[in-house]
Amino acid sequence: MARANRVGNPREDYGARMTQLVRVHNFGVSSDGYAAGDGQSLERPFGHADPMALMSWAGATASWPNRTDPGGSRGLEDYLVRDFHRNVGAEVMGRNKFGPQRGPWTDHDWQGWWGDEPPFHTPVLVMTHHPRPSFTLGDTTFHFVGGEPAEVLERALEAAGGRDVRLGGGAESIRQFLDAGLVDTLHVAVAPVELGAGSRWWSSPDDLLDRYHRDVVPGSGGVVHHLFWRD
Amino acid sequence: MARANRVGNPREDYGARMTQLVRVHNFGVSSDGYAAGDGQSLERPFGHADPMALMSWAGATASWPNRTDPGGSRGLEDYLVRDFHRNVGAEVMGRNKFGPQRGPWTDHDWQGWWGDEPPFHTPVLVMTHHPRPSFTLGDTTFHFVGGEPAEVLERALEAAGGRDVRLGGGAESIRQFLDAGLVDTLHVAVAPVELGAGSRWWSSPDDLLDRYHRDVVPGSGGVVHHLFWRD
Numbered sequence: 357m358a359r360a361n362r363v364g365n366p367r368e369d370y371g372a373r374m375t376q377l378v379r380v381h382n383f384g385v386s387s388d389g390y391a392a393g394d395g396q397s398l399e400r401p402f403g404h405a406d407p408m409a410l411m412s413w414a415g416a417t418a419s420w421p422n423r424t425d426p427g428g429s430r431g432l433e434d435y436l437v438r439d440f441h442r443n444v445g446a447e448v449m450g451r452n453k454f455g456p457q458r459g460p461w462t463d464h465d466w467q468g469w470w471g472d473e474p475p476f477h478t479p480v481l482v483m484t485h486h487p488r489p490s491f492t493l494g495d496t497t498f499h500f501v502g503g504e505p506a507e508v509l510e511r512a513l514e515a516a517g518g519r520d521v522r523l524g525g526g527a528e529s530i531r532q533f534l535d536a537g538l539v540d541t542l543h544v545a546v547a548p549v550e551l552g553a554g555s556r557w558w559s560s561p562d563d564l565l566d567r568y569h570r571d572v573v574p575g576s577g578g579v580v581h582h583l584f585w586r587d
Numbered sequence: 588m589a590r591a592n593r594v595g596n597p598r599e600d601y602g603a604r605m606t607q608l609v610r611v612h613n614f615g616v617s618s619d620g621y622a623a624g625d626g627q628s629l630e631r632p633f634g635h636a637d638p639m640a641l642m643s644w645a646g647a648t649a650s651w652p653n654r655t656d657p658g659g660s661r662g663l664e665d666y667l668v669r670d671f672h673r674n675v676g677a678e679v680m681g682r683n684k685f686g687p688q689r690g691p692w693t694d695h696d697w698q699g700w701w702g703d704e705p706p707f708h709t710p711v712l713v714m715t716h717h718p719r720p721s722f723t724l725g726d727t728t729f730h731f732v733g734g735e736p737a738e739v740l741e742r743a744l745e746a747a748g749g750r751d752v753r754l755g756g757g758a759e760s761i762r763q764f765l766d767a768g769l770v771d772t773l774h775v776a777v778a779p780v781e782l783g784a785g786s787r788w789w790s791s792p793d794d795l796l797d798r799y800h801r802d803v804v805p806g807s808g809g810v811v812h813h814l815f816w817r818d
Contacts, residue, residue, distance in 0.1 A: 375657075418816075426606075430772050430816030431802035435666045442673065541661050571662035573804060585649075585661030 376513055377520040380530055380542040381440045383557075384410035387546055390554040391527035396456045401469055409549045413579040421475055433575055436543060445519025446512045447476050450529030451484040452555075454498070461488040461500075468498065479515040483508055483529060505536045527557040534564075541585045542568070548578035607744060608751040611761055611773040612671045614788075615641035618777060621785040622758035627687045632700055640780045644810040652706060664806055667774060676750025677743045678707050681760030682715040683786075685729070692719040692731075699729065710746040714739055714760060736767045758788040765795075772816045773799070779809035 385391045386405070393405030401407070414420055418428035419437045428434070451457075454468050461484075468474060473494040480498045488500040499515075501508050512521045523530050523539065533539050546561060561582050564570070568584035575581050616622045617636070624636030632638070645651055649659035650668045659665070682688075685699050692715075699705060704725040711729050719731040730746075732739055743752045754761050754770065764770050777792060792813050795801070799815040806812050 427818060429800065429802075431800065431814045432663075432804050434816075435670055435814075438670065438673065439666055442669065569660065569662065571660075573663055583662045583666075585665075587658065 376516065376518060377540040378509065378523065378533065378538055379444070379520055379540060380523050380525075380544070382411075382414060382436060382543060382545065383525060383530070384414075384545045384547055385527075385557045386410065386549050386551040386554075388550045388552065389556060389558045389560070390551040391525060391557040392555040393551050394554050396452060398456055401456070403554055405551050405554060406549075410547045411545075413545060413547070413575050413577060416576060429576070432573065433581075436545075436581065439543075440522075441477070443519050444478060444522045445516025446479045446481065447522045447524045448481045448483065448508060448512050448529070448533075449524040450526050451482055453524060453526050453529070454482045460486045464488070467491065467493060470496075479512075480524075481508060481512050481515065505532045505538055509533065509538055527555045531557075537567075542583070544582045544584070545575065546580045546582065607747065607749060608771040609740065609754065609764065609769055610675070610751050611754050611756075611770060611775070613642075613645060613667060613774060613776065614756060614761070615645075615776045615778055616758075616788045617641065617780050617782040617785075619781045619783065620787060620789050620791070621782040622756060622788040623786040624782050625785050627683060629687055632687070634785055636782050636785060637780075641778045642776075644776060644778070644806050644808060647807060660807070663804065664812075667776075667812065670774075671753075672708070674750050675709060675753045676747025677710045677712065678753045678755045679712045679714065679739060679743050679760070679764075680755040681757050682713055684755060684757050684760070685713045691717045695719070698722060698724060709750075710743075711755075712739060712743050712746065736763045736769055740764065740769055758786045762788075768798075773814070775813045775815070776806065777811045777813065 383391065390405070393403030395403040397403075402410075408415065413433050414437050415422070416429055417434040417437045418430045419434050420428060455466050457463065457466065470493075474480075474496040476496040477494075478496065480496055481501050482498055483502070484500050485502045486500070490497055490499045501511060509521065523533055530539070542564070544561070558564070564584055568586050571583040573581040573583065614622065621636070624634030626634040628634075639646065644664050645668050646653070647660055648665040648668045649661045650665050651659060686697050688694065688697065705711075705727040707727040708725075709727065711727055712732050713729055714733070715731050716733045717731070721728055721730045732742060740752065754764055761770070773795070775788075775792070789795070795815055799817050802814040804812040804814065
């Protein structure tokens with residue numbers, strides 16, 4: 357999905373010359389291949405999984421946005437955390453990342469898990485077959501869009517204004533784009549925890565090697581980072 | 588040298604909240620610890636060293652700015668290359684990085700190695716005891732400054748407008764800032780080539796462990812990346 361970048365900015369161009377990429381970043385999965393547990397609810401966005409067990413490597417970095425004390429590492433994993441927002445112009449997420457509701461939208465007071473200042477700072481396209489008006493919180497605007505992955509991506513690329521599109525998850529949503537051949541790069545962090553059940557991401561980190569190059573990089577606390585890209 | 592960042596930008600803040608850092612990036616050295624060879628000249632900026640042998644890992648990435656064909660890896664080393672410009676507001680370099688001349692500036696036609704569009708896009712402070720007027724090429728302005736490292740850094744931090752300062756080398760220049768305790772993070776890429784002599788950077792990659800944390804990350808073609816940070 358690499359395409360000509362019509363937005364000129366010498367500093368941004370250093371990292372994204374001529375292409376508009378579709379990227380997956382900081383996507384945490386268990387050692388047995390689940391990105392979330394069973395039983396999502398308002399109280400447990402990740403079901404029976406502990407999101408901190410999946411993402412503790414990120415929380416230990418200096419650039420982790422929820423950090424309240426000054427410390428934190430500025431080694432390899434800080435590069436991975438920093439890159440999350442670099443040159444991203446829009447995010448696409450599945451509706452289960454946006455909230456635990458299913459079916460038609462009956463409660464418009466629910467505006468996601470993130471409070472008054474969501475951490476996206478771009479348009480966010482929430483994939484759902486049920487219509488709902490767009491709304492804005494802080495500098496993030498949420499749109500609710502139906503259609504096939506290729507149609508959703510077309511809208512996201514336009515909303516991104518020449519910058520990249522991040523696929524924010526969950527697993528099922530990203531898999532739809534993968535199966536349609538629409539993903540350029542992925543960063544998947546495999547944590548040393550087993551979930552046994554939940555939202556299936558892959559059967560093995562080798563699943564994508566028929567389509568992608570890969571770097572495997574050891575991280576902190578037993579995490580292993582898998583970086584995928586294609587020609 | 589971490590200090591309060593007075594420039595507010597939600598997107599930038601993700602990676603640089605509250606601090607203005609002094610950083611070394613993509614600094615290539617030989618396996619025996621030299622950052623350049625002997626005998627610098629107009630024709631050979633790195634003396635008897637081949638800069639491509641030191642930096643081939645960077646040239647193989649998709650984000651390498653001198654790349655003319657579309658390919659290139661988007662794995663680990665692409666993160667390192669992309670990060671070179673992120674949130675940098677000024678560069679400090681030694682005069683030997685700027686040119687092969689020594690002593691007073693007699694030829695003002697010499698404006699560095701980089702042609703009409705230098706790749707810095709920020710103020711650049713060239714350390715020299717010999718005065719010379721500032722000049723601008725493209726969106727890079729070169730200033731020529733004397734004084735101790737702490738004084739030079741004070742000017743660079745001001746010129747950076749709240750963003751970070753990159754120390755661009757060469758080895759002798761960065762060592763002055765290291766010895767004065769002024770460097771926050773370093774990325775040093777150790778290439779599998781021996782130079783035998785030249786501009787000495789360190790006797791061993793372990794030299795800095797009394798003052799810095801370190802991640803050691805294997806790269807492509809036998810390169811080893813050392814990422815240093817301090818509390």
